[in-house]
Amino acid sequence: MLIALFNILIFPGFIFLTLFGWIAEYIDRKLCARLQNRMGPPWFQPFADFVKLVSKEEIIPEEANPTMFKLMPVLALTATVTAFFYIPLWGKSALFAFNGDLIVVLYLLTIPTLTYFLGGWYSTSLYSKIGAVRSLTQLFAYEVPLLLSILAPALLANTWSLSEMAAFYGTHHWYWLFNLLGFAISIIALLGKLEKVPFDIPEAETEIVAGTFTEYSGRLLGLFRLSIDIEAIVGSALLAAVFMPFGLGLPPVVGFALFILKVLFIICLLSILRTVFARLRIDQMMTFCWKYVSPFAFLQLLINLVLKGIIVK
Amino acid sequence: MHKVIIPVGPQHPALKEPENFMITLSGEKILKFSARLGYNHRGIEKACEERTYIQDVYLTERICGICSHSHSTCFVQAVEEIAALEVPKRALYIRTLVAELERVHSHLLWLGVAGHEVGFDTLLMYTWRDREVVMDILAMLTGNRVNYGINTIGGVRRDITPEQSKEVAKATNTLEERTKYYIQIATKETTLIKRLSGVGVLSHDDAIRLGAVGPTARASSVDRDVRRDDPYAAYGELKFKVITDNHNDVYGRTLVRMGELMESYSMIRQLLKNMPEGPIAVKAPRKIPAGEAVSRYEAPRGEDVHYVKSNGSEKPERVKVRAPTLANIQTVAKMLEDRQLADLPIVIAAIDPCFSCTDRLTVIKEAGVRKNKVMSWEDLHDYSIGWYRERGIDFAGLNKKLTRMLK
Numbered sequence: 001m002l003i004a005l006f007n008i009l010i011f012p013g014f015i016f017l018t019l020f021g022w023i024a025e026y027i028d029r030k031l032c033a034r035l036q037n038r039m040g041p042p043w044f045q046p047f048a049d050f051v052k053l054v055s056k057e058e059i060i061p062e063e064a065n066p067t068m069f070k071l072m073p074v075l076a077l078t079a080t081v082t083a084f085f086y087i088p089l090w091g092k093s094a095l096f097a098f099n100g101d102l103i104v105v106l107y108l109l110t111i112p113t114l115t116y117f118l119g120g121w122y123s124t125s126l127y128s129k130i131g132a133v134r135s136l137t138q139l140f141a142y143e144v145p146l147l148l149s150i151l152a153p154a155l156l157a158n159t160w161s162l163s164e165m166a167a168f169y170g171t172h173h174w175y176w177l178f179n180l181l182g183f184a185i186s187i188i189a190l191l192g193k194l195e196k197v198p199f200d201i202p203e204a205e206t207e208i209v210a211g212t213f214t215e216y217s218g219r220l221l222g223l224f225r226l227s228i229d230i231e232a233i234v235g236s237a238l239l240a241a242v243f244m245p246f247g248l249g250l251p252p253v254v255g256f257a258l259f260i261l262k263v264l265f266i267i268c269l270l271s272i273l274r275t276v277f278a279r280l281r282i283d284q285m286m287t288f289c290w291k292y293v294s295p296f297a298f299l300q301l302l303i304n305l306v307l308k309g310i311i312v313k
Numbered sequence: 314m315h316k317v318i319i320p321v322g323p324q325h326p327a328l329k330e331p332e333n334f335m336i337t338l339s340g341e342k343i344l345k346f347s348a349r350l351g352y353n354h355r356g357i358e359k360a361c362e363e364r365t366y367i368q369d370v371y372l373t374e375r376i377c378g379i380c381s382h383s384h385s386t387c388f389v390q391a392v393e394e395i396a397a398l399e400v401p402k403r404a405l406y407i408r409t410l411v412a413e414l415e416r417v418h419s420h421l422l423w424l425g426v427a428g429h430e431v432g433f434d435t436l437l438m439y440t441w442r443d444r445e446v447v448m449d450i451l452a453m454l455t456g457n458r459v460n461y462g463i464n465t466i467g468g469v470r471r472d473i474t475p476e477q478s479k480e481v482a483k484a485t486n487t488l489e490e491r492t493k494y495y496i497q498i499a500t501k502e503t504t505l506i507k508r509l510s511g512v513g514v515l516s517h518d519d520a521i522r523l524g525a526v527g528p529t530a531r532a533s534s535v536d537r538d539v540r541r542d543d544p545y546a547a548y549g550e551l552k553f554k555v556i557t558d559n560h561n562d563v564y565g566r567t568l569v570r571m572g573e574l575m576e577s578y579s580m581i582r583q584l585l586k587n588m589p590e591g592p593i594a595v596k597a598p599r600k601i602p603a604g605e606a607v608s609r610y611e612a613p614r615g616e617d618v619h620y621v622k623s624n625g626s627e628k629p630e631r632v633k634v635r636a637p638t639l640a641n642i643q644t645v646a647k648m649l650e651d652r653q654l655a656d657l658p659i660v661i662a663a664i665d666p667c668f669s670c671t672d673r674l675t676v677i678k679e680a681g682v683r684k685n686k687v688m689s690w691e692d693l694h695d696y697s698i699g700w701y702r703e704r705g706i707d708f709a710g711l712n713k714k715l716t717r718m719l720k
Contacts, residue, residue, distance in 0.1 A: 036438035126319045130338075130654070197432050198504050206327035206430045206658040278504040279432025281655040282341060 007085075007095055014081055020263075021229030022046040027264060028232075028271040035275045046229070053222030061215050063124040072119035073216070073223035079111035080230045087237050088166040090248065090255030097163035102154055105162065105238060106147060112231050113139050113193065116202065119224075120212030131211025134282055135195065135202035141289035142192030142199070148297035149182035149189065152304040153242050162241055169245035176245050178307055182300040183243040185293055187266070190235050191273060192289070194228065198277035199285055236266035316344070319654075323352050327430060327658040330668040334661070341653045346646050353672040361632040366392055366466055366601055369629065373619070374460050376634060377670040379422065382408075382415045383612035384619070384634070384670070385464045390545060391608035391621040392466050392629075396601050402547075402589045404468035409547040410481075410584045411455065411463055413577045417488060418447045419613035420570045420577075423665050424495060427567065430658040431508040436498065443491045450484045453477060468594025478585045489578045496571045499564075510564035513648035513660035517561070523647060526640045527615020528573065529664045531557045532565035539611040550587070551580050563663040600627050612637055614665045636670035 007013055025046040033040030060066050086101040088094040094101070113135055120132030154160060156175060157168035169176055192199040203211035216224060240262035247258045280288065317338050323331035331352035337345035357376055361369045374385040386408055393400060421444040428436030448458050454477060455461035463469050499505065515525065520533035530537055538555040540548040556572035558565040605622040615637030622631040641664040648660050688696065698708060 036435045037442055038438055126317055129317075130319070130341075133340075197434075200432060201655070204432060204655065206432070207655055209326055275435050277433070278428070278436075278502070278508050280504060280507065281653060283653070284507055 012084065012089060012095065017081055017084060017230045017233060018226065020260075021226065021233050022050070024233055024236075024264065024267045025229045028267055031268055031271045032275050035272065050222050050226060053217075053225070054219050056218040058218035058220055059215075061123055061125065064215065065122045068118060068122040069215075070220060072115040072122070073220045073227065076112040076115040076227040077223055077230065079108045079115075080227050080234050083108035084230075084234045084237065086162060087234070087241050088163050088248070089237065089241075090250065090252070090259045091166075093163040093166065097161055099164070100160045102150065102160050102162050102165070106150065109193065109231065109235060109238070110139070110143065112227055116212045119216070120214075123212075123215035125215045127208040127210070127214045128212055130208050131202045131214070134208075135212060137282055138192055138195075138199065138201060138285065141286050142189040142293075145185050145289060145293040145297040146189035146193070148294065148301055149185040150238075150242055152182045152297075152300045153179045155301065156304045156308055158308075162238075166241060166245055166248055170248045173246070176243060178304065179243050179300070181296060181303070183239065185297050185300065186239055186243065187269060187273070188293055190239065190266075191270060192285070193235060194232055194270070196270060197274040198280045200274075200279055201282050201285060204279055232267065232270070233263060236263045236270075239266055315339075321657065327661070329426075330666075332668045334657075336654070336657065338654060341655070343649050343652050343654060343657065346649045348642060348645065350642070350668060350672055353669045355669075355672070358632050358634060358673065362629060365599070365627045366597075366629060369632065370464055370466065371460075371462060373632075373634070374462065374464075376636070377612075377667055378459060379419050379667060380415060380612040380614060380617070380670075381460050382411050382463070383610055383617050384636075386412065386546070387608050387610040387612075387617050387619040388621065388632070389464045389466055390610070391606040391619050392601060392623075393597075394606040394608065395604040395621065395623050396466070396597060398467050398595055398597055400468055401592045401595060403472075403591045404593045405547045406584055406588050407469045407471075407473055407593065408464065409551070410473070410581060411451070411461060412546065413580050413584070414447055414451055414454075414481075415461075416577050416613045417574060417581075418444055418451065419665075420574050421447070421492075423570060423613075423662075424499075424567070427509075427563075427659060427662055428505075430662045431505065433505055433508075436495075436505075440495065443488065446484050446487055450481055453480060465594060465597075467597035468592070470594070472593050473588070478588070481581065482585055485578050485581050489575070492571065492574045492578070496575075499567050499571060506564065508659065509562070509567060510560065511562055512652065512656050513563045513566075513663050514561050515644050515648050519647055520644070523643045524640050525615075525644050526637050527612070527665075528566050528569045529615065529641050529644060531555070532569045533561045534559045537616075539609045539616050543609055545608075545610065547584065551583050553580050563659055566663050600625060601629075614638060614667060615640060634670075634673065636667060638664065638666045638668065638671040639673075642666065642671065 009015065026041065026043055029045070030040040060069055083105045085095045086097065086105050117132045117136045120128040120135070153176070154165055156178065157165045159165055159168065195202055203213065208214070213221060213224060237259075240259070244262050247255070249255070250258065319336050319338060320333065321336060322328050322333040333349040333352070335347050335349070336343055357372060361372055364372060370385050370389055373388040374381045376384040421440050425437040425440035425444070428434065428440070451461060452458045454473060455463045455471060463471055515529070515533050517533050517535065520530045520535050525533065525535065526537070534557050536555060536557050539545070540553070541555050553576045556569050556576060558569050560568065601623045603623055603625040605620070608619045608621070610617045610619075617637055618635040620631070620633040621629055624630040645661055645664060649657065652660065701708060
């Protein structure tokens with residue numbers, strides 16, 4: 001009981017995720033700033049931002065539904081933290097595992113997007129509503145390629161469990177190289193999920209101010225931002241577990257360091273990508289995802305099906 | 314989604330100045346667009362009539378925060394024409410040099426803003442870093458980064474030394490290299506091209522019918538440039554091409570501005586090479602003889618027009634300013650027909666608007682909403698007391714106290 005509580009609240013649960021999320025946000029912002037030839041923030045900036053937001057007044061619009069308005073940030077945070085427990089980090093098994101947890105993780109990672117939609121919708125501001133509709137529209141564009149590209153490695157491992165996948169790739173050392181196309185696709189989808197350039201359409205500041213978050217302030221905005229930070233970590237950890245399943249089962253300290261490196265590698269990749277592109281329009285994003293990304297995800301699926309018939313018996 | 318009307322401005326992250334656009338949306342599609350200016354009226358024309366000519370030079374410089382030299386040169390040219398002053402050649406060359414440097418800084422600024430409007434912040438950071446080079450050069454030549462204060466009636470106020478012209482030449486080389494890189498980005502980067510091409514289309518005929526000026530018109534292949542058509546300052550002695558483009562869209566406007574940058578660098582080199590010797594100003598009379606003049610000037614944003622009427626005293630009787638944005642703002646509604654909300658910021662930004670310079674409004678007519686009437690000072694005073702009383706704030710006690718204190 002005590003250990004479970006420790007796991008949930010401290011390590012590898014809430015506190016660890018929060019700290020790691022802040023570090024990742026700092027690295028993302030600093031790297032992006034250096035690539036843009038700026039100085040970038042000091043190392044404690046994400047923490048300082050959080051403290052500032054938490055200490056500020058919460059303003060809830062008169063027209064908004066206060067219950068839903070307040071519930072959404074909390075829901076987003078809990079969903080992302082919960083998803084983390086089913087992802088194998090450095091061992092061959094996650095904290096909790098059952099057959100089918102892959103789908104549960106993807107489902108839990110969809111909840112934040114839904115909370116952005118509901119939060120924006122219930123805050124009744126026009127900018128928020130447009131942002132909310134955009135984030136839901138975008139969900140349909142990136143969710144399919146993401147699911148397909150993660151399904152392909154699972155198909156090769158013949159399991160629906162992330163932990164069993166880790167065990168499979170642990171014994172078949174070089175099989176992860178087959179999934180590189182899927183890795184590229186899921187990086188693109190993750191950019192959409194985290195609403196970063198070129199897919200930051202739901203919060204395009206020059207069009208709709210801050211999109212969903214226009215009316216959010218104080219503690220609630222702080223929680224939303226924290227949940228986005230944690231979502232970045234959980235999403236990267238999922239990709240690391242599925243597409244980079246090497247070096248699992250090393251001694252704890254080395255394994256932990258390797259896990260951190262893998263996640264930071266994906267975070268850096270995301271921040272480089274967000275530096276070099278312009279924001280797409282929502283229709284261009286839909287076309288791009290359905291015309292180019294999804295077919296490649298199907299191709300990956302096809303490759304793995306054939307491989308399964310030939311090599312893995 | 315049903316039809317919604319969203320306000321963009323007077324306060325909005327896409328806008329750098331206060332103005333208001335009401336956009337009727339159906340989902341993401343723009344059905345109707347209406348613009349309202351008038352948040353930035355500063356009464357500069359009236360203020361010009363209250364001041365002497367030499368003070369007005371500095372006042373007109375403050376019409377715009379970016380093309381400040383354009384407005385002051387335009388005004389000075391009109392006054393010099395009325396007073397029939399023969400401006401020394403060296404002064405004209407220095408004026409032109411500052412004008413072209415200003416164009417460089419304005420176009421680089423525009424490229425950064427355009428990048429920001431389409432979410433390409435990296436381009437913003439890069440161009441604005443390189444813009445510092447030309448800003449430093451302007452600060453070295455004139456002493457200021459934005460409001461140069463180099464013009465005076467009858468010439469310029471500061472001479473340029475050989476060391477300074479060497480520095481300018483060096484900076485021009487750096488800037489040319491960087492601009493080549495930006496041309497490469499603008500013509501090769503896929504996401505940027507996707508956001509720019511085919512957006513904000515303004516056909517050749519529409520550009521002429523709506524009276525577009527500057528790069529906005531030239532990108533719709535309207536071959537019009539005051540620098541060539543009606544040469545002023547030293548432009549008559551310079552060799553340059555007028556850049557036009559037939560893309561008719563925001564992409565074309567980007568190419569035109571980039572092309573103009575390259576032309577500006579070549580003009581700066583010619584100016585430095587052929588700079589004549591001699592005095593930099595002639596003495597201008599304090600009282601300008603009666604007369605009137607219209608002066609045209611190709612500002613970075615398009616044709617700028619100043620009208621000055623003098624009555625023989627030391628203050629002008631009338632000054633009228635037509636900033637280029639006023640000519641271009643009508644085209645925005647045309648460009649936004651059947652476009653998406655996401656295109657709104659870049660289409661507005663593509664005319665390189667400067668709303669503070671444009672605001673010459675004193676009366677806003679809203680048909681059927683309220684009648685215009687003249688209010689005397691007492692009426693206005695009573696109206697303000699009534700306005701506060703309606704909202705539960707009563708100054709009666711305070712008023713009595715004030716009267717008592719005054720007694």
